[in-house]
Amino acid sequence: MFSVWILCVGLALTLVSNLIYDIWFHPLREYPGPRYAAASRIWYSLHVFRGHHKNAIKRLHDEFGLVVRIAPNELSYIDPRAWEDIYGRSAHENRTAALEKELDFFETAFNNSDSLVDANSRDFKSQKNNATRAFSNGSLLRRSPTMATYIDRSIELLRTYLSDKQVSTIDIDPWIGNIVLDTHAKLTISQDFGAVELGPIPHTLVTNMHRAVTTIQYCTQLQYLPHALKFLTKLMPSRDIFTVLGKIPPLGTAIAKRIAKEHDESVSQDFVSHMIQDSEADVRNIATVRSNATVFVLSAVETLPGFICSILYYLLETPEYYKAASNELRSRFGSSAEITLQSTQQLEYLGACMREGLRASPPAVGTLTRRIPPQGAEVCGRFVPGGVTVGIHNWSVTHSERFWTHPERFRPERWTGDGDYADDLRSVFNPFGVGPRTCVARHLVLLEATLIVAKLLFAFDMTLDPKNCGDWPVHKGHFVPTRGSLFIGLKPHLSEKSASTPA
Numbered sequence: 308m309f310s311v312w313i314l315c316v317g318l319a320l321t322l323v324s325n326l327i328y329d330i331w332f333h334p335l336r337e338y339p340g341p342r343y344a345a346a347s348r349i350w351y352s353l354h355v356f357r358g359h360h361k362n363a364i365k366r367l368h369d370e371f372g373l374v375v376r377i378a379p380n381e382l383s384y385i386d387p388r389a390w391e392d393i394y395g396r397s398a399h400e401n402r403t404a405a406l407e408k409e410l411d412f413f414e415t416a417f418n419n420s421d422s423l424v425d426a427n428s429r430d431f432k433s434q435k436n437n438a439t440r441a442f443s444n445g446s447l448l449r450r451s452p453t454m455a456t457y458i459d460r461s462i463e464l465l466r467t468y469l470s471d472k473q474v475s476t477i478d479i480d481p482w483i484g485n486i487v488l489d490t491h492a493k494l495t496i497s498q499d500f501g502a503v504e505l506g507p508i509p510h511t512l513v514t515n516m517h518r519a520v521t522t523i524q525y526c527t528q529l530q531y532l533p534h535a536l537k538f539l540t541k542l543m544p545s546r547d548i549f550t551v552l553g554k555i556p557p558l559g560t561a562i563a564k565r566i567a568k569e570h571d572e573s574v575s576q577d578f579v580s581h582m583i584q585d586s587e588a589d590v591r592n593i594a595t596v597r598s599n600a601t602v603f604v605l606s607a608v609e610t611l612p613g614f615i616c617s618i619l620y621y622l623l624e625t626p627e628y629y630k631a632a633s634n635e636l637r638s639r640f641g642s643s644a645e646i647t648l649q650s651t652q653q654l655e656y657l658g659a660c661m662r663e664g665l666r667a668s669p670p671a672v673g674t675l676t677r678r679i680p681p682q683g684a685e686v687c688g689r690f691v692p693g694g695v696t697v698g699i700h701n702w703s704v705t706h707s708e709r710f711w712t713h714p715e716r717f718r719p720e721r722w723t724g725d726g727d728y729a730d731d732l733r734s735v736f737n738p739f740g741v742g743p744r745t746c747v748a749r750h751l752v753l754l755e756a757t758l759i760v761a762k763l764l765f766a767f768d769m770t771l772d773p774k775n776c777g778d779w780p781v782h783k784g785h786f787v788p789t790r791g792s793l794f795i796g797l798k799p800h801l802s803e804k805s806a807s808t809p810a
């Protein structure tokens with residue numbers, strides 16, 4: 308009994324002395340921010356668990372300014388200069404040590420899979436070079452017919468579904484999840500999973516990835532447990548989320564089969580072929596190729612459907628935007644076959660809507676964290692000591708009134724030269740990051756999402772169903788927003804219907 312008391316008193320003393328140190332003696336004590344955030348991680352982690360993290364951090368930036376201490380050892384920035392100072396190429400090259408991604412975060416969530424996402428700044432380079440070739444504009448444009456196949460087939464099934472079931476409202480989310488899964492599996496490993504054929508039923512990989520992302524968001528908080536409790540993380544069945552999902556049939560089996568084919572002619576165009584082309588040892592490391600194949604398929608499945616659904620939601624919420632986007636399509640194209648990755652690049656209005664969607668509802672909603680190297684580094688003109696976590700908080704940057712007029716409103720005209728938005732600071736908007744670690748799929752994301760939205764708008768007349776809760780885009784989520792169903796009313800557009808009805 309006595310020893311329990313000693314333990315409790317010891318624990319309480321440790322907590323109190325940590326708290327006193329963090330508030331009054333920590334090297335970050337001069338940085339602005341509330342005491343409750345400086346004192347412990349609890350405030351931050353609670354918001355992650357409740358899913359309100361993005362608004363909580365934004366409120367702190369509104370109150371405290373361009374840099375805020377959001378946890379004992381973490382600074383959050385919305386200062387435009389921080390893009391270059393934290394992530395930029397020149398800043399990295401001029402420094403003796405790079406600001407690495409937060410490896411603790413990846414260890415807890417991905418068990419350091421050494422994929423492109425979590426490789427360190429030395430090891431990622433050769434992987435990134437190969438992936439950049441695979442995801443280049445030219446290489447993607449050649450895959451346009453492959454990508455169109457899945458969307459066209461899904462539209463065909465949607466028409467049949469509406470007439471067979473005699474319904475006019477559907478939840479579009481699983482249809483889009485299935486299109487994205489098949490498209491990315493085909494692009495990555497030259498094989499699809501027949502997901503599109505499931506119509507309104509989401510493929511297991513789509514649902515599993517959705518669940519996994521929620522789990523990952525919670526897992527990331529385990530890294531902040533006191534050392535004495537770190538053993539709890541070991542009790543989790545597996546923290547290597549991507550490998551776990553990759554082992555789930557059919558993805559794991561399909562990736563293994565694809566890798567076994569190596570240089571087979573029939574698979575020479577896919578992303579895996581680019582990853583195993585190079586003879587450098589680390590790139591040829593099969594585990595790395597496998598992890599990257601998993602990343603390429605599953606990253607898409609979670610980010611792209613949310614992005615596409617948010618665009619549809621915003622357009623339908625304001626009929627005048629919906630009309631402008633579909634008029635642009637109908638005046639330019641006579642048939643769906645004319646809508647390709649190449650031709651959609653000319654759609655100025657839809658392009659502005661896509662960009663505004665990325666701003667209003669950013670798919671990477673949280674902070675892209677980096678660790679200051681041991682010798683410290685200067686960020687936005689101020690020295691930050693080694694070991695501190697820093698990063699730009701995407702939601703706060705894209706929703707700050709300092710940078711945007713009516714930031715909470717979806718306004719495509721921001722991007723088409725409208726005078727009302729002339730003062731918007733568009734340079735702070737970097738939805739795919741900045742510097743050597745930018746999103747490898749940034750061209751693909753915009754090309755693919757625009758193609759899917761354009762083909763859907765062309766094929767159907769759409770309305771927003773009142774069944775949706777009024778705050779559909781107000782997602783919860785820590786680094787990727789979690790989303791729900793999106794109910795829309797669909798009617799085949801007349802010219803398309805007659806085109807598809809046999810005479």
Ligand code: HEM
Nearest residue numbers: 423424603606607610670671675738739740744746747748
């Ligand atoms: C709307 C969709 C997407 C958005 C907004 C997005 C955003 C981002 C951002 C902001 C980063 C930088 C992270 C950092 O600096 O720490 C990133 C990295 C990355 N993204 Fe995406 N992404 C999207 C979709 C995808 C897709 C579909 C794929 C795969 C096919 C993908 C693969 C990657 C990879 C591999 C990295 C790591 C690159 C590196 O570290 O060098 N992303 N993404």
